[in-house]
Amino acid sequence: MREEKEKLILESAAEEFARFGFEGASIANIAKRAKIPRPNLHYYFSSKRKLYEHILFNTLQLWNSAFDGVSAADDPTIAISKYVRAKVMYSKTNPKASKIFASEIIHGGSNLSNFLQNDYRIWLREKTSIIREWADNGQMDPVDPHHLMFMIWGATQFYADFSVQVEKGLERDADDEEFEKVADTITQIILKGCGIIRK
Amino acid sequence: MREEKEKLILESAAEEFARFGFEGASIANIAKRAKIPRPNLHYYFSSKRKLYEHILFNTLQLWNSAFDGVSAADDPTIAISKYVRAKVMYSKTNPKASKIFASEIIHGGSNLSNFLQNDYRIWLREKTSIIREWADNGQMDPVDPHHLMFMIWGATQFYADFSVQVEKGLERDADDEEFEKVADTITQIILKGCGIIRK
DNA sequence: GTCTATAGTTAGATAGAC
């Protein structure tokens, strides 16, 4: 019962925070979305900040878990294809989470300083060293690993964070088929651009 | 005199909006930054919204003017190199403008609907048709032009909008040299990845 | 043109009855 209500509130809050950002979001609106009276919300989450932190934390868990299974032993073609596809599909499936995270980072990321200082660095060191190994083994061109990662992030997240620009630019809705094409296009350019594949 | 003060206010406001977003920014803080009393600010800009719109408009002008000189006659190698470099350097020089724009788009872009419906579409149609021509002429692989543009935007803007993530990830400051490397890396991957260059 | 004082409004949070 309690769990269900909390989930409902969190869902409504994610919607609101993604749409308006932390300051722009209002407790009144979140309560309205969840169809409960304002003070009732305070019973479950003591403050707006707490609610926001809860959602950021959920977002991070999703982020952390979604992109793990890549190791150095893997072939770079397979590993990068998988990773790019996972990121693109994450943009399709979780645009709200991506937007909340993006907005937080853009505005300084002060609520994520702990994550950025620890988990994030460790995760990135791990991945960049795998890329470095691939380059050392001659499996790809000697591309700067950090900038390759940033390029993949920027390219894939764009479809969640800047969905307005994507849809206005395409002059059509971005359906499932379109997202397949996105994954294919980005994968192709990255793999060929890094000298991992020839064609 | 009036012009100078307005410029000072706009500068302070850009700083504040980039840092906190529209709702998060406060007139009091902007006035403090500009070192003038609050009500004085209202003398120059009647409302917070007007001030914000002014800044968005400036941002768009900058955006529009910075990336024009590319035509179909140009060699794709030169045109894309120039464009990517211009975008990366824009991220280095104007991170605030980029962040304000990004935050606006992420949160729905309602203040940009006019721009997105008109100038933006026209501009993008022009550029995508140039790319299509290049592909038709066999000067590059048949890559979807829209997704190529989005990829370039995502990759290059990342360094402005997500600068926190970049700096924490690199574990060092992003200096001029680093931005040169960024431009080189992105250019290389895009050109080679699209079959424009071989090496 | 500038600034002090203040009006008006919104929104986050709580008290206390049910």
Add this chain to the structure above:
DNA sequence: GTCTATCTAACTATAGAC
């Protein structure tokens, strides 16, 4: 656990003296 009524703080905006 739920909800009505209310408190309090913050912030935009304006009136009006200088």
